[in-house]
Amino acid sequence: MLTEQQLRKAPKRDYMNPEQQAFFKHHLLSLKQETQNHIEQIKQQLAQPPECNDEADRAQLEDDMAIKLRLADREYKLLRKIDAALRRLHVGEYGYCQETGEPIGIERLLIRPTAEFGTDVKVISEEKEKFYAD
Numbered sequence: 001m002l003t004e005q006q007l008r009k010a011p012k013r014d015y016m017n018p019e020q021q022a023f024f025k026h027h028l029l030s031l032k033q034e035t036q037n038h039i040e041q042i043k044q045q046l047a048q049p050p051e052c053n054d055e056a057d058r059a060q061l062e063d064d065m066a067i068k069l070r071l072a073d074r075e076y077k078l079l080r081k082i083d084a085a086l087r088r089l090h091v092g093e094y095g096y097c098q099e100t101g102e103p104i105g106i107e108r109l110l111i112r113p114t115a116e117f118g119t120d121v122k123v124i125s126e127e128k129e130k131f132y133a134d
Contacts, residue, residue, distance in 0.1 A: 001026060007106055015103050016095040025089055027113055032082045035075050042072045081114035088116075097121055 002010075002023045014020065046068055052058050088094040095104050097118040104118050117125065 004110065007110070010106070015106070016092075020106075021089060021094065024094060024109060024113060025086070028082055028086055028089070031113060032079065032086075035078050035082065039072055039075045039079070042068050042075070046072075078114070084116075085114045 002019050004023075007020060007023055010020065046065060049061060049065060052061055085094060095109060096102065097104055098116045099121045100118060102118050104115050108115050108119060115122075
């Protein structure tokens with residue numbers, strides 16, 4: 001299997017060849033396992049909250065639990081993105097912008113392996129979001 005360094009040095013013509021696909025499949029599956037493990041840890045922490053009689057401690061505990069719930073929600077969303085990336089990989093669409101069909105790029109995929117869009121498309125999308133949010 002390719003290393004990250006070999007992947008970075010590969011010529012552009014090798015983009016998303018079988019070796020690169022295998023690298024990202026392994027990377028995505030590892031990320032999925034880590035995310036699932038983290039979700040399990042959060043679930044266990046939420047299922048067994050510590051006892052507290054003090055009102056201030058109880059308020060802090062509730063804040064901590066709310067943060068853990070938000071974190072678990074983010075992790076579940078990440079799991080869905082990982083599964084979507086694995087499906088794209090399976091059908092040969094992984095690594096290509098869902099809007100333009102252009103390569104997303106190895107560097108971007110190493111940073112964000114669930115990326116669906118190229119940098120240019122993502123920047124435009126974020127600018128539109130900011131414009132309409134104001």
